[in-house]
Amino acid sequence: MFDTDVFVIGGGPAGLAAAMAARLKGLRVMVADGNRPPIDKACGEGLMPDSIAAANRIGIVLPECEGLRFRGIRFHGEGHSVAADFPYGYGLGFRRTALHRHLVEQATRAGVEMLWSTPITGIGDNAVQAPGRRISTRWIVGADGSGSLVRRWAGLDRFSSNSRRFAYRRHFACKPWTEFMEIYWGDACQIYVTPIAREEVCVVLISRTPELRLTEALRRFPRLVPHLSGVVTSSNERGAVTATTRLKAVARGNVALIGDASGSVDAITGEGLCQAFQQSAALAGALAASDLAHYSQLHRRIAFRPALMADVMLTMDRSPFVRRRALSAMAAQPQCFASLLAGHVGSLRPSQLLGASLSLGWQMIVR
Ligand SMILES: Cc1cc2nc3c(=O)[nH]c(=O)nc-3n(C[C@H](O)[C@H](O)[C@H](O)COP(=O)(O)OP(=O)(O)OC[C@H]3O[C@@H](n4cnc5c(N)ncnc54)[C@H](O)[C@@H]3O)c2cc1C
DSSP states (O other), X not given: OOSEEXXXXXXXXXXXXXXXXXXXXXXXXXXXXXXXXXXXXXXXXXXXXXXXXXXXHTTOOOOGGGSEEEOEEEEEETTEEEEEEOSSSOEEEOOHHHHHHHHHHHHHHTTOEEEOSOOOOEEETTEEEETTEEEEEEEEEEOOOTTOHHHHHTTOOOEEEEEEEEEEEEEXXXXXXXXXXXXXXXXXXXXXXXXXETTEEEEEEEESOTTOOHHHHHTTOTTTHHHHTTOOBOSOOEEEEEEEEEESOSEETTEEEOGGGXXXXXXXXXXXXXXXXXXXXXXHHHHHTTOHXXXXXXXXXXXXXXXXXXXXXXXXXXXXXXXXXXXXXXXXXXXXXXXXXXXXXXXXXXXXXXXXXXHHHHHHHHO
């Protein structure tokens, strides 16, 4: 009756993951993207252990030999340094273009029909409008990123909260000096570094000032200067806006949103891809059961933990007082930092994560 069961608008990580998960449920899937692969985007390029697990569950396998493992997270700032290993597994630094190439290859192998250079210009009840062609579909999935048009077309463009920051990413051709993903906390900005290859690191600056660029910001981080000064860059600087956005609803009628189109957490959490992979499994189950209300419920559950961590980190960004206290408390009680990291990657129950946050709060008060 329809040309396809599921039409996914947007062939970024979320759209491709959703398509693969829907194929696992036996649905016919088409994906359209206005660009051509491999699609690059400013990204910290770090996959946390929970991202890797969520990807594997929907059949995505990323060859480790094309990226680089990291063992945990390290914070530097306010004269302190604290690190913790992941409680299980490992993180994987993976160049964004390589990630996209693998997702495209694996989705194609899974039987997803791809339409590249195909911007979708509108949606109807059971159809999408492609250039010169109307395609009928049972379900429409909006995976068209943070500026989603599908969200607007479906009447889902209502935000419950929003925080915008500006990010710049660049690659440096040097041997990683660390086995951790490192976050350097400065005054009103952070730089984070992900080891992504034996001879390459990915560096991202995030701040609330669009004019602040990486070269100038680096001078504010004396600990980073010896590692990066004089090192050849291996990509151009690429910018992006990162936002913490929560939508009132992520599905309506036969339209569902996924990935950044469905709300996002600040890039500093490194959880955007994980959410997209987890949402993909939830959405595929809901599509197969014709029950988008269930997807909405699961979406809220998936968003809870990253949103909590984003709130903690954005508070540290906004308030020098909180940042000083938090970094000092974490450095004095590395176990507290390790618990927060365990919560961040999903190995604590929500109540335990709240407990770890309160324990950090207490340490900050008594210091
Ligand atoms: C600076 C920065 C650093 C980050 N670091 C990390 C990190 O280290 N780890 C992590 O897990 N996450 C990170 N994230 C988050 C992660 O990058 C995003 O969550 C992820 O890219 C979301 O994927 P997506 O497919 O939803 O959106 P996108 O990647 O934006 O893809 C949307 C796609 O839709 C297409 N499209 C848009 N409109 C249309 C249309 N009308 N028709 C057809 N196609 C359309 C676009 O061409 C695009 O390909 C970071 C984000 C930023 C900004």
